[in-house]
Amino acid sequence: MATRSRALLPISFVVLLFLLLYLGLYLNPRHESDDSPMIGKLAPEFDLPDLIATGDRFSRADLNGQVSLVNVWATWCPSCRAEHDVLMRLAATGEVPIFSINWTDRPDSGGSREAALLWLGRLGNPYQKTGDDGENIAGLEWAVTGAPETFLIDVEGRICNRITGPLNDRPVPNPENRQEVRNNVGNIMKTVRKMVAGEGKCLTQDS
Amino acid sequence: MPYSRFMNGLIELNKGLRMMQKQLIKMVYLLLLLWAPLSAAAPIDSLIFETQLQEDRFKQLVQEIRCVKCQNTNIAGSNADLARDHRMKVYEMMKQGKSDDEIRHWFVVRYGDFVLYRPQIEARTWLLWGLPLLLIPVGAWLLLVQLRRQRVQATEEAPVVGALSESEQKKLDEVLK
Numbered sequence A: 001m002a003t004r005s006r007a008l009l010p011i012s013f014v015v016l017l018f019l020l021l022y023l024g025l026y027l028n029p030r031h032e033s034d035d036s037p038m039i040g041k042l043a044p045e046f047d048l049p050d051l052i053a054t055g056d057r058f059s060r061a062d063l064n065g066q067v068s069l070v071n072v073w074a075t076w077c078p079s080c081r082a083e084h085d086v087l088m089r090l091a092a093t094g095e096v097p098i099f100s101i102n103w104t105d106r107p108d109s110g111g112s113r114e115a116a117l118l119w120l121g122r123l124g125n126p127y128q129k130t131g132d133d134g135e136n137i138a139g140l141e142w143a144v145t146g147a148p149e150t151f152l153i154d155v156e157g158r159i160c161n162r163i164t165g166p167l168n169d170r171p172v173p174n175p176e177n178r179q180e181v182r183n184n185v186g187n188i189m190k191t192v193r194k195m196v197a198g199e200g201k202c203l204t205q206d207s
Numbered sequence B: 001m002p003y004s005r006f007m008n009g010l011i012e013l014n015k016g017l018r019m020m021q022k023q024l025i026k027m028v029y030l031l032l033l034l035w036a037p038l039s040a041a042a043p044i045d046s047l048i049f050e051t052q053l054q055e056d057r058f059k060q061l062v063q064e065i066r067c068v069k070c071q072n073t074n075i076a077g078s079n080a081d082l083a084r085d086h087r088m089k090v091y092e093m094m095k096q097g098k099s100d101d102e103i104r105h106w107f108v109v110r111y112g113d114f115v116l117y118r119p120q121i122e123a124r125t126w127l128l129w130g131l132p133l134l135l136i137p138v139g140a141w142l143l144l145v146q147l148r149r150q151r152v153q154a155t156e157e158a159p160v161v162g163a164l165s166e167s168e169q170k171k172l173d174e175v176l177k
Helices: A002-026 A078-093 A113-123 A137-141 A178-182 A185-197 B002-040 B052-064 B081-095 B100-111 B123-156 B166-176
Strands: A047-049 A057-059 A068-073 A098-103 A130-133 A149-153 A159-164
Touching: A057 A130, A068 A078, A078 A098, A078 A113, A078 A185, A098 A137, A113 A130, A130 A137, A137 B081, A149 A185, A159 A185, B052 B081, B052 B100, B081 B100
Parallel strands: A047 A130, A068 A098, A098 A130
Antiparallel strands: A047 A057, A068 A149, A149 A159
16 A cells, blocks of 8 residues: 555656646647747848849838738749749739849858849849848848748838748648648738738737 | 577677677767767857856856747748848847847847746746745655654664674575685
């Protein structure tokens, strides 16, 4: 009897430990590993030379007063190439303005400003404005961790969402593939339409 | 044939030992290979520091900050362009006279707590930092209880101490012969 009660403590401890392990592994995390603390905050200040129109600038002020997307891309990035066609189709609908940051397209990454211009010339330009951020200045402020990355910005210039990886416009994204669902243009546009129908502000988590 | 069986056994044993030796050498090589990138992985930036103290601070900080591009290493050990930009940012902020905490804060507001290898001490992390300290008194208490119990047992069952009996002595002599 005494030995049994003595064994009870470590056994219950181990059971508790496994329970915690299970919760940690199987509970759907509210925060994804690539969730950014930037979400919900105002987009950072930045002021970049316009890639195309010399002398013009692309800055924080361009993002006020409308719901928009800010796409981060580079010519050395193969997924950006795959995403470009998707962006062209989205831009053709005219539903949401897309801005972009041409990020670290510098020789030591295997890109250049010329390559970026050639890219837009050949493949088409889905962007209202593109900032030239060859030196990763705005990139550090926006906490860009890789290309492609897309930010959803509300009417006040707040970051509603940060989408890492290429966007897709599959009619039915594979529900097993979390990234494919999250990066699906159809799903993103549902959010955009809801925002535009309201006051244009970021939707809260539960709506 | 007990003799040839014995020899066979020896041969088998020798084979086994040689295999083990080979495995061991392989392991040593593997360890060397694993070690090599660690010693070679110090990316070269030509940064100039005014004082040794500043250089030490810089080295400490880049050790603590995670590379957000290649997330299983710090920015000191990564050759990613982004890690280099981050090292330069640390350097730049140090030049501006920012404190270590301010520099860490710059990273945390952008990339989250995840970016620091050493979690900061704050309201949300007290359990993480405090648990080991809490467990020390718990362990000490358990040890005390156990020791006390043993002492009680020891006094209850009086141990047999004393000279050996004649037969016991005989047995002992036999064994030690």
